[in-house]
Amino acid sequence: MRARLRAGLKTALKNRDRVATTALRSALAAIDNAEAVPVDQLSTATGTEHVAGAALGVGAAEAERRELTEADVRAIVEAEVLERTTAADEYEKLGRAEAAERLRVEADVLRQYLESAS
Numbered sequence: 001m002r003a004r005l006r007a008g009l010k011t012a013l014k015n016r017d018r019v020a021t022t023a024l025r026s027a028l029a030a031i032d033n034a035e036a037v038p039v040d041q042l043s044t045a046t047g048t049e050h051v052a053g054a055a056l057g058v059g060a061a062e063a064e065r066r067e068l069t070e071a072d073v074r075a076i077v078e079a080e081v082l083e084r085t086t087a088a089d090e091y092e093k094l095g096r097a098e099a100a101e102r103l104r105v106e107a108d109v110l111r112q113y114l115e116s117a118s
Contacts, residue, residue: 001073001117002031008113023106027080027113034076035065070117077114081107 005028012020068076084107091100 001070001077001113002028004113004116005031005077008109019102019105020109023080023084023109026106027077027110030076030080031068031073034072035068037064037066074114074117077110081110081114084110 005024009021009024009028011017012024084103088100088103088107091097091103
C-alpha cells in the first residue's frame with residue numbers, strides 16, 4: 001500500500017491536486033513516524049572518553065527503523081481517514097462547511113487506497 005500511496009502522491013503533485021497531495025503526504029508522514037524508534041530506545045555507541053556517547057563512522061548515528069506490516073500500514077491509513085471524518089463533523093457543527101468538505105474529500109482520497117487494497 002505504501003508504494004501505491006507514494007505513486008499517488010507523485011500523480012497528485014503532477015496534477016496539482018492540492019487536496020490529494022495534502023492527504024497523501026499526511027498519511028505517508030504518519031507511516032514514517034510509526035516506523036521511527038522512540039528516543040528512549042535509541043542506543044548510542046561510546047566513541048571516546050572525551051565525548052561521552054559520541055557515535056563513530058558514517059551512519060553510526062542512524063537508528064534502525066521499525067518494520068511495519070501491511071496491516072500496520074492499513075491501520076494507520078484507516079486512522080487518518082477516521083481523524084479527517086471526525087474533524088469534518090466538528091467543523092460542520094461550527095458552521096465551517098468549506099473546511100469540513102475539504103477534510104471529507106481528503107478522507108475519500110485515502111479511502112480509495114484502502115478499498116483498492118482489499
